[in-house]
Amino acid sequence: MTRYTSLLFCLVFLLTSPFLHAQPASQSREPLLPIVEKIVDEVQQHSQLEKLAGELLDGIGPRLVGTPEMQKAGDWAIAKFQSWGISGSKQSFGEWRGWQRGISQVEMIAPRIKSLEATQLAWSPATKTPVQGEVVVLPPVNNADAFAEWLKTIRGKVVLISQYQRSGRPDYQIKEFATPELYEKMMRERAGDAEAFRKSMANTGYTANTLPEALEKSGAAAIAISNWTGIMGANRIFGARTKKIPTIDIAVEDYGMLYRMAVNGLAPRIRIHVQSKELGMVPTFNIVGRIEGKEKPNEYVVLSAHFDSWDGAQGATDNGTGTITMMETIRVLKKLYPNNKRTILVCLWGSEEQGLNGSRAFVKDNPQIVQNIQAVFNQDNGTGRIANISGQGFVNAYDYLGRWLSAAPKKITTGIETSFPGMPGGGGSDHASFVAAGVPAFMLSSLSWGYGGYTWHTNRDTYDKIVFDEVKNNVILTAVLAYMASEDPQTANRDQRVLPVVNGKPSAWPEIKDPERRGGVEK
Structure with missing residues (x-):
């Protein structure tokens, strides 16, 4: 073969090679809604999660109900919301024995x-x-x-x-x-x-x-x-x-x-x-941030996490991670979703650790909101990526939750196990307060990362246990779910399943329970 024919052969090979006909990167990617692409980019490139965690967990510390740290954290959260152009307020629901840890x-x-x-x-x-x-x-x-x-x-x-x-x-x-x-x-x-x-x-x-x-x-x-x-x-x-x-x-x-x-x-x-110091009775409260709906302001999508913690450490994975997930989610939505159809609330509950008191009080005190909630998305069990979502006993949860999930990147949803219609949550975290009231409320349950044995309510529940890449995934998922729930032209169906018979008796749907409004003292 001559040098000329060798060069000609190489040219023909390159021109007909499949490598030259590969799809452009933009076409090979998973097709996503434009806003979902923006959400992914914002969370991955401009995340505020580590800053939020540092200010809350290192700067303020644990948030035991009745302590000055809980009060300080509440003020901090409201200031954060306001800095993002989101209205925020403390909503008192009772009082608790005030106490502050000392040396x-x-x-x-x-x-x-x-x-x-x-x-x-x-x-x-x-x-x-x-x-x-x-x-x-x-x-x-x-x-x-x-x-x-x-x-x-x-x-x-x-x-x-x-x-x-x-x-x-x-x-x-x-x-x-x-x-x-x-x-x-x-x-x-x-x-x-x-x-x-x-x-x-x-x-x-x-x-x-x-x-x-x-x-x-x-x-x-x-x-x-x-x-x-x-x-x-x-x-x-x-x-x-x-x-x-x-x-x-x-x-x-x-x-x-x-x-x-x-x-x-x-x-x-x-x-x-x-x-330590005794401080008398002090207010208990929830923190509520609000982005008013532009088309259906009296219908609501709720981002839910409990704000309080035990105070043996920093309350990082219970529930600092849930808190910063929901705060980052509403920051992202405020920035990228200016014409939200429904009102979006971010609710950071007080005194969850003593019996879901903040969310139970909200359900009791805000019937006009509760009856018009489209969905509640709650996160509470650690730093891991979302791994399980249950339909919570709502017969048609698969229809609407399935639609909403389908808009999220497959990289995030592929590993999620779902169960429909599932069983109604009777306790354990704040979604249960809303499920009891017949509201479609979903626990975004995390992969363990040793949560139950290592960090749950322990002296090792500290900032360093947070896996921020996992939390970023959770923000993306939650933001997409909130966006889809807000945009959905249909109202989420609240029909409840027939519960199974247990020990010869029909199971009952959980009842709405009263919150503790004066806690830490003898009745």
């Missing part, structure tokens, strides 16, 4: 000195001066009379009331490294210890909820628990059930050390100084 100092002072990893429980009484006492553990008893005799011995003592854990290693690590025989042995021991503790607690005549009051009345100096999740470093931090003496949670390692020392006769003593 906690917990040390073992005998038989040696050691700082302990410990956290004061929410609403625990403060110590005017440091409290110290010998550490004792709940004894194994056979009946309530024997336990009543033991109660006479605890005056001035610090009482450990949680189960002792032989190992602070999580199950998955034991399974990875132990032989099968050793793994089975350790699991039997763990299960046996839990059952023995359960029986011993039952024999006292008290429960974990009623025991602290009995110990307090018997003169205990303080109560210590270790509400370990089973994952290294993660303890759940809830509220105290004492009125005068402090209640603290101690990390499983330090708790185990104190427990062993106490039962082995080493008489450990600890000193506790917790400097």
